[in-house]
Structure formats: C-alpha cells, structure tokens
Amino acid sequence: MTNQVNMDIINKVFKNHKDKKIFVATKEHNTNSTKENKAPWDVKKNCFLTWSNEEKLLDLNELNKWIPEFHPGCGFITGITTNDSNGSPYPSVQCLDFDDVLKDGEPKNPKIDDLLNRLDTYTEISASDKGLHAVILSDYKGPEWGFDDKTFCKGKYYSKDHFIKLTGVVYKNFNKSIEYVNERNVRILKERIGNIVNLPKVSTQSNFSGPFKSWRKILEDCGIPYTDTNYTNQVRVYEDSKTKLCVESLKIECPNTENHTQLSNPYESAHKAILCRWEDGTSSLTCNHNACSPDKKPNLLQMLWDQIHYKENYKKLKMAGWIK
Ligand SMILES: [Zn+2]
DSSP: OOOOOOHHHHHHHTGGGTTSSOEEEEEEOOOOOSSOOEEEEETTTTEEOOTTOGGGOBOHHHHHHHHHHHOOEEEEETTOOOBOTTSOBOOEEEEEEEESOEETTEESSTHHHHHHHHHOOOEEEOTTSSOEEEEEEEOOOSOOEEEOTTTTSEEEEEOSSOEEEEOOOBOTTOOOOOEEOOHHHHHHHHHHHTGGGGSOOOOTTOOOOOOOSOHHHHHHHHTOOOEEOTTTTOEEEOTTSOEEEEEEEEEEEOTTGGGSOTTTOOOGGGGEEEEEEETTSOEEEEEOSGGGOGGGOOOHHHHHHHHHHHHHHHHHHHHTTSOO
C-alpha cells in the first residue's frame, strides 16, 4: 500500500487537462470503519469537505501547489464535462477500474493485458497494488456498469461522479497519454467484458431457457465447429420414466479441454462434448472426460457461452478496427 503520489507522472499524463477542475485532494478519515473512509480535503482551510462541496474541485496547478506540503492523496472525478475555448463540449475523463486483478504485479488473467493493449491508454496500479485504473476520454453518457470474474476479471466502468484515487504508478509500459474512446467503442468494450454478467447460471446438466436461435446458428455465427449427432429427434427416458425429446444435438469440442489430461486419453473423441437442446427449451452440454465428471462440477454451458461471447466480441472489435 502506498499513499505517495507520483506527481511527475500525473502532471505528464494530464498535461492537456491541467486547467480543468476535475481533481480532488483527499485524506483518510481516522475511523475504524472498514468502508471507504477517504474524504475530500480542503487544502486551503485544512479541513474535510463533503463530496458535494463544489470547492473540492481543483485544477492541476492548484493540486501541485498543495500536494507536496500536505501529502494528502489525490485523484479525479469521472465524467465532469467542460467546454473548450470555443464553447464546444470536451469529452470527460472516465475510468475502467479493475479490482483485484494483479498478483505480484502480473495480471491473474492475461486477457487483461490484451484488453489494455487494445485500449492503449494511460494505466496505473491502484493504491492497493492489486487493482488497475485505465483512464480514458469519452463522450459516453450511458449508465455505468460492473463486470465480474465470470467474464475474465472484476471491475467497474465509471463514467460519472466517481472519485478515482491516483497513484502515478504506471502499469507496465502503459505510460501513455489518455486516449479518446468514442461512445460506440465504449459500448463494444462493455459487451466485450461486461455482457456475460447477466447470463443465468447453468450447470453441466443444465437448465437454461435460451433466447433461441438454434445452437447450430449460434455456433456458425461465431465460428465454433460442430458435427451432427444422431440424438436429434430421439426421446430420452429418465429413471422416473419421464421422457424428453431432444430437438437438436451437436458434437463440439469440450470447452473444458484445458483441464483434460491429454496424455491419459489421446483419442480425439475423448475431448468432444454433446450439446443438446430439449423440447422444454433447456440445453445440456455433457462431456464424458474425467475432468468434466459431475462431481467436479465444471460449468460447461457457461464455458461455452464465454467462448461464444469472446468470439463474437472479437469479431466486433476487429470490425471496429480495434484488432488488426
Ligand atoms: Zn470435457
């Protein structure tokens, strides 16, 4: 944990925004509360302010003047819009706030670096040493949103009224200027990392009433290969002699093959899973590999949806020119 702010970096990164009153000096309240206890600090009067105090906002020059003397923390408020000298609105500073994504300075999931490479914007390590802040400029005015580790990391997108504490500790080589991301690309970004949060939880032996589109169409649209099986239109009989008609059945690569021990079974068929849609609208994805046995409870359908969304969004990002 560090409370020291590297003002050299902050000054460099925010140099085009130094006249904007978006910065706040903060201090920690001395409370035993485990909740967030930092508050805006009035550097001139030496007292705490509330977040609604207009006078909490400083420009970069003011911040520089006071920071060395008082060593409080500082940061910026997301979403404050200003006008340029001609009166046209300027995009606001917004932030992707990744929580608990680093271990010993490395991302727990390499997809975070992929995403940051595409964003190519100033990114710093948060005061906890475990989080990241990717700072962008945007006109996006939609709702803020959260993403969780069912996607590939936890975090939030802050577009308005949130205080982001700055450290000036640059993450890897993201010592960049703050990049502009247009509204459309923010929405693509959202789909890329936030969309899956709202999907229902499904189990291996699944109950998921899908938005149906056939599986065939879903897989084709995102480029996941499949073959037909002969279960389609067959009736499955359960122990209690209830029956269920299989309306669609396809064989795909098991989305959990990463956890299959390849050596223990070299046959390709050992890494295939059967995807079925039943007459009641539920789907199931079953793999006979040990790694996917029900007691291990891998969520195969969720894994498949992760794959589908990853591929779909990869396609969209490519179309939008985010990936070469
Ligand atoms: Zn499997």
